Amino acid sequence: xxxxxxxxDRQKDFKSIExxxxxxxxxxxRLSREGTALTGTPSGFKALDDITGGFxxxxxxxxxxxxxxxxxxxxxNIAENVALDHGKAVALxxxxxxxxxxxxxxxxxxADVPGDxxxxxxxxxxxWSSVVGASRRLAAAPLWVDDSSDVGLLEVRAKARRLHQQxxxxxxxxxxxxxxxPDGSQDSRVLQIGEMSRGLKIxxxxxxxxxxxxxxxSRAVESRTDKHPMLSDLRExxxxxxxxxxxxADSGSRASIRDLVGRDDVEVLALDPDTWTxxxxxxxKAFCTGTKPVFRLTLASGRTVRATGNHRFLTIEGWRxxxxxxxxxxxxxxxxxxxxxxxxxxxxxxxxxxxxxGDGCVLPRHAVQYTTVERELASHVCDLARxxxxxxxxxxxxxxxxxxxxxxxxxxxxxxxxxxxxxxxxEELGIFGLRSHEKRVPDRVFEQPAxxxxxxxxxxxxxxxxxxxxxxxxxVRVYYATSSRRLADDVQSLLLRxxxxxxxxxxxxxGRGRSQWHVQVRNRDAVLGFxxxxxxxxxxxxxxxxxxxxxxxxxxxxxxxxxxxWRTLVQPAMASAGTTTRALHAAIDTQYxxxxxxxxxxxxxxxxxxxxxxxxxxxxxxxxxxxxxxRVRSIEPDGIEEVFDLEVDGLHNFVAGDIVAHNSIEQDSxxxxxxxRDEYYDPETERQGEADLIIAKHRSGGLGTVPLVFQxxxxxxxxxxxxxxxxx
Numbered sequence: 222x223x224x225x226x227x228x229x230d231r232q233k234d235f236k237s238i239e240x241x242x243x244x245x246x247x248x249x250x251r252l253s254r255e256g257t258a259l260t261g262t263p264s265g266f267k268a269l270d271d272i273t274g275g276f277x278x279x280x281x282x283x284x285x286x287x288x289x290x291x292x293x294x295x296x297x298n299i300a301e302n303v304a305l306d307h308g309k310a311v312a313l314x315x316x317x318x319x320x321x322x323x324x325x326x327x328x329x330x331x332a333d334v335p336g337d338x339x340x341x342x343x344x345x346x347x348x349w350s351s352v353v354g355a356s357r358r359l360a361a362a363p364l365w366v367d368d369s370s371d372v373g374l375l376e377v378r379a380k381a382r383r384l385h386q387q388x389x390x391x392x393x394x395x396x397x398x399x400x401x402x403p404d405g406s407q408d409s410r411v412l413q414i415g416e417m418s419r420g421l422k423i424x425x426x427x428x429x430x431x432x433x434x435x436x437x438x439s440r441a442v443e444s445r446t447d448k449h450p451m452l453s454d455l456r457e458x459x460x461x462x463x464x465x466x467x468x469x470a471d472s473g474s475r476a477s478i479r480d481l482v483g484r485d486d487v488e489v490l491a492l493d494p495d496t497w498t499x500x501x502x503x504x505x506k507a508f509c510t511g512t513k514p515v516f517r518l519t520l521a522s523g524r525t526v527r528a529t530g531n532h533r534f535l536t537i538e539g540w541r542x543x544x545x546x547x548x549x550x551x552x553x554x555x556x557x558x559x560x561x562x563x564x565x566x567x568x569x570x571x572x573x574x575x576x577x578x579g580d581g582c583v584l585p586r587h588a589v590q591y592t593t594v595e596r597e598l599a600s601h602v603c604d605l606a607r608x609x610x611x612x613x614x615x616x617x618x619x620x621x622x623x624x625x626x627x628x629x630x631x632x633x634x635x636x637x638x639x640x641x642x643x644x645x646x647x648e649e650l651g652i653f654g655l656r657s658h659e660k661r662v663p664d665r666v667f668e669q670p671a672x673x674x675x676x677x678x679x680x681x682x683x684x685x686x687x688x689x690x691x692x693x694x695x696x697v698r699v700y701y702a703t704s705s706r707r708l709a710d711d712v713q714s715l716l717l718r719x720x721x722x723x724x725x726x727x728x729x730x731x732g733r734g735r736s737q738w739h740v741q742v743r744n745r746d747a748v749l750g751f752x753x754x755x756x757x758x759x760x761x762x763x764x765x766x767x768x769x770x771x772x773x774x775x776x777x778x779x780x781x782x783x784x785x786x787w788r789t790l791v792q793p794a795m796a797s798a799g800t801t802t803r804a805l806h807a808a809i810d811t812q813y814x815x816x817x818x819x820x821x822x823x824x825x826x827x828x829x830x831x832x833x834x835x836x837x838x839x840x841x842x843x844x845x846x847x848x849x850x851x852r853v854r855s856i857e858p859d860g861i862e863e864v865f866d867l868e869v870d871g872l873h874n875f876v877a878g879d880i881v882a883h884n885s886i887e888q889d890s891x892x893x894x895x896x897x898r899d900e901y902y903d904p905e906t907e908r909q910g911e912a913d914l915i916i917a918k919h920r921s922g923g924l925g926t927v928p929l930v931f932q933x934x935x936x937x938x939x940x941x942x943x944x945x946x947x948x949x
């Protein structure tokens with residue numbers, strides 16, 4: 222943060238576009254007069270400089286590769302070229318190699334002596350003159366190295382600034398980014414890397430010097446058949462499968478993450494881990510990151526998301542990778558999601574849709590019909606159809622065995638171009654032709670205000686739902702049953718838009734067909750919310766159950782704060798306040814049980830009392846938060862699939878599958894290059910000693926691949942002669 226203050230763009234004054242244009246025209250005139258295309262610090266590799274025009278002042282350049290590809294060798298070669306051939310000062314921060322190792326590398330490259338010979342003192346007599354000559358040239362070069370292994374961004378900035386004042390630097394090199402010590406308070410490694418790359422970009426802009434930072438690529442490269450690196454391998458985050466639903470803050474609806482690719486109008490909900498509140502944030506980009514192994518993460522509530530092992534989810538102790546979670550970990554999920562703000566469907570449409578999705582049949586080459594055992598429901602559906610479609614349908618009821626069939630035929634004869642209006646409606650909603658186990662709620666329902674969603678659920682519940690009480694109302698069962706897992710997911714998500722938490726579970730049928738999925742509303746507060754908001758079509762029954770449930774004592778159930786909070790938040794606050802365990806029990810009006818108190822999760826009501834008793838503001842925020850903590854039930858391998866990610870402004874997370882998930886962070890680079898050597902993966906390749914320098918991102922120029930020769934004994938890179946036209 223100190224770096225941001227030292228170079229705060231908000232303090233810069235406006236410049237007239239006239240002044241900016243005159244500066245650029247002067248530069249163009251000079252370049253034209255000199256007859257050169259180089260506008261920045263040359264790398265010493267002509268094919269690369271032809272594409273980039275040299276490393277530009279103020280630019281951050283990322284060079285990335287898997288381990289042992291030659292990252293350090295390439296930047297030491299570039300440092301030699303810049304300092305020796307062009308006389309520009311270079312600052313090299315080496316966080317991995319010592320200054321002695323660097324000196325040996327420089328000597329090996331310049332003296333044309335294998336590095337192993339230098340390390341072991343086996344320099345041939347005829348090569349000593351080369352070593353001495355290389356030493357003299359290097360000693361006179363404006364090349365400075367710093368091998369501090371534990372250095373942070375602020376220290377790098379201070380040292381670079383001092384050196385720049387003394388020698389006017391032409392290039393700064395960081396070897397490598399992931400070894401920089403984080404100076405900030407971010408506990409997420411993803412955010413730390415993002416902050417450091419942003420800080421290096423600010424440093425480059427402040428000194429108007431190009432900064433090259435080496436970066437390690439993720440293991441995702443190894444999981445692909447094609448091992449050539451991609452930009453997604455550079456991002457420090459995981460990915461989710463393309464069918465993952467993402468909550469859209471502007472409409473209250475949701476969209477599969479794959480459908481967000483290419484859109485620039487998307488806002489999502491993101492969680493602020495400092496305040497534990499959900500806020501609207503803009504999506505910078507959505508993108509595919511390739512095909513990778515994925516896992517199915519299932520929570521105790523039944524929520525699921527399918528993601529790569531390195532995708533991060535929020536625990537009470539910070540962001541953790543999926544492959545680091547266990548079944549005792551609680552993850553942050555939204556307590557509620559805002560419903561849409563604009564009604565685009567009438568209550569009659571929502572009611573009829575609820576009935577037809579629940580017990581209707583709208584299939585190709587099949588009569589449009591609705592099945593029930595209740596005469597009242599059959600008549601109600603007929604009335605709804607008439608109100609929605611007017612004289613376009615001719616509803617009729619027929620007794621068939623113990624069932625009542627409601628048929629909704631078109632009032633017009635069906636010919637080419639004339640269709641049943643119910644069929645047309647379902648096609649417009651995107652749900653025509655779905656069989657029972659395939660049914661889902663159309664996206665348009667998710668966009669409705671809370672009243673519309675409640676109306677839809679009320680009538681859907683009349684088909685395969687249940688609301689009943691036993692034991693004098695002490696036990697109430699509210700659930701919906703379906704053979705469609707997708708429909709169960711949708712119902713659970715719609716309830717969340719009404720602030721009603723629920724659980725979803727699979728119920729086997731013991732060989733009698735497909736499993737059923739039950740969405741259950743369990744704890745007292747959720748049941749009360751359901752009865753007051755959704756209710757039932759039999760209002761008298763709902764009122765009676767509500768009357769019985771309201772006097773019952775609230776129970777935390779699953780709505781708790783993980784017990785880790787005792788250790789991380791409460792006990793430090795107790796120590797600061799001088800509060801003993803016995804005094805805490807008394808303050809929260811709880812029977813004394815010693816340290817046993819700290820072994821349980823904390824209900825939100827109790828958490829508020831504890832926070833007040835020990836003056837613990839972080840716990841108070843948690844108790845009043847937008848978060849429900851959901852325990853991990855299982856993590857299972859789930860195949861190999863195309864995966865996607867988002868980049869979200871500011872908070873860098875989003876709600877995916879009704880779970881808070883981390884996003885990708887693009888490093889603040891102007892130029893990104895990857896090193897690829899085929900012999901690293903295939904020792905028998907015909908491309909022995911060859912390397913590709915892949916320009917994957919270039920903010921102000923072209924992309925391409927520069928072929929190089931890699932001489933691993935020195936180690937060094939050289940320009941490939943007779944270039945097979947692979948760059949430009």
